Amino acid sequence: MLIIIGAICHLRYIASGIGISLCQQGSPLGPILFLLIFNIPHIIIRYFLTMIGYKSGTSLVEGARGGAILQKLSKGATIIGLMVIGGMSASMVALSTPLAMTIGETTFEMQSYLDQIFPFLLSLLYVFLMFGCLKKGMKATGILLMTIAIALVGAFFGFLA
Incomplete structure (x- = not known):
């Protein structure tokens, strides 16, 4: 469940990068695509996880603590997020010198x-x-x-x- 939450956070950064790059080109699709790319999976995932949370209660959290899979998936999601941020910083930060x-x-x-x-x-x-x-x-x-x-x-x- 924490991995899905982490993936949603990274999805926000990816959607922001796509929206910002389209806005920089003057396209009105930038904010629309941002909202669609982020909100559609976000709302669907929130609904299903809320239902799972009601059904499972505290036993789901206790079972997730003991597994090493959760840590590996969380680390993988962090690496992917850092790669996306690195790519965005290379394309969004423009600095040059006329010397x-x-x-x-x-x-x-x-x-x-x-x-x-x-x-x-x-x-x-x-x-x-x-x-x-x-x-x-x-x-x-x-x-x-x-x-x-x-x-x-x-x-x-x-x-x-």
Whole structure:
């Protein structure tokens, strides 16, 4: 039962990713698909699990505690959820730099060389920075304000695009 609850939580993230990507493209289907992808399985699962809970009572929870299958399935659902979040962060976080170096008459754009070595490196480093801030106990509001400040300073001084 806990696995199904965990799967519903991950389904929300997957549905959000699909809805957000469609909204970014200007499609009105984004919020509609989010609601359909998340709510239809969510309502069906809630109904059936409520019926199972009424029939089983506390014996279901006691039986689930002793099984190692529950832990393995929970770990698998967590891994899948982390993979989805990782893919979303790579596609949703866009960070680039317009910095360029001129040697002689040749201009070298830093972003093109960074993309050749490691595509989306700046985005990945910023995601790791945000994750590190979360691990140190910084609140999401503080991280959002930090992101806005970095964007404004970077755009003002011209080292972020």
